[in-house]
Amino acid sequence: MATGERDVAVIGCGALGLTSALLLQRAGGHVTVYAKDLPPNVRSSLASGAWTPDSRICLQDYATPSFKQLWERMARQSFQTYQTLLGLPGNPVEFIDDYFVSDEPPAQRHRDSSSDNRPKFAELQSDLIPDLVPRGEEFEPGTHSLGDRYLQRNPLMMFNISAYARMLMGDFLANGGQIDIQEFHTPDDFAKLRQKTLVNATGYGSRALFGDRSLTPVRGQVARMIPQADMNYGLFYKRVSFLPRRDGLVFQVVGADDYYGFNDETTVPDRAEAELAVNTISALFKTA
Secondary structure, X not given: OOOOOOEEEEEOOOHHHXXXXXXXXXXXXXEEEEEOOOOOOOHHHHOOXXXXXXXXXXXXXXXXXXXXXXXXXXXXXXXXXXXXOEOOOXXXXXXXXXXXXXXXXXXXXXXXXXXXXXXXXXXXXXXXOOXXXXXXXXXXXXXXXXXXXXXXXXXXXXXXXXXXXXXXXXXHHHOOOEEEEOOOOOHHHHHHOOOOEEEEOOHHHHHHHOOOXXXXXXXXXXXXXXXXXXXXXXXXXXOEEEEOOOOOEEEEEOOOOOOOOOXXXXXXXXXXXXXXXXXXXXXXXXXX
């Protein structure tokens, strides 16, 4: 904005693209989004929906003091911004109770170190922003409905991604934004645009468009089921995560270490993994 440039193009219409476009509008820009696909047919629609700002964001060795300072400032601004969306129609953002379920008492739990000598991912949230949410609450066996298991309840901020994407799109268009459906095959295609200032918000698409092999998928597969109105809490049990997205329940095997699902770019459903995830969570509710 300091250059006087006001006509800006944003490439991509996922969460990155729409957020970038709105920030540019608020700074005084006239923005056109160019994209091949619109929500929900964008990769960010596949996200689990949990606000987990340090989840596999960088390797521990790269978390320098300057990076930590930048990350903390961005995480706090992110958290504060999303609080303003609580209670809006469609609940684009809301808090849920998330339960860590274990067959062992807290003192006997241990983290699987089977990732041998591979670099560790940085864990920043507990060290740098522990004040943003209340501490977890422990529940002993017999004080809840899940039998002889141990529970820890934690507040978790969730995105209802379909409602959130619709809100972003509506705000962008209401502010005079334009969307042009267009596919780019090489960076040379950008020369055809009238705008000379472009924001690359293609996310994972940059891997193919720019040949950027540093972009790495880190999460693996998710399994989906139809939504259930009375399911309004999350569960984590035996390395399986369950989240109650309003557009469909989400199950995911997260594995023994942070490299489970790392660099797995396939979008072909794995039936065996889906059944493992669903059956692991459903086993919590089976009675003798």
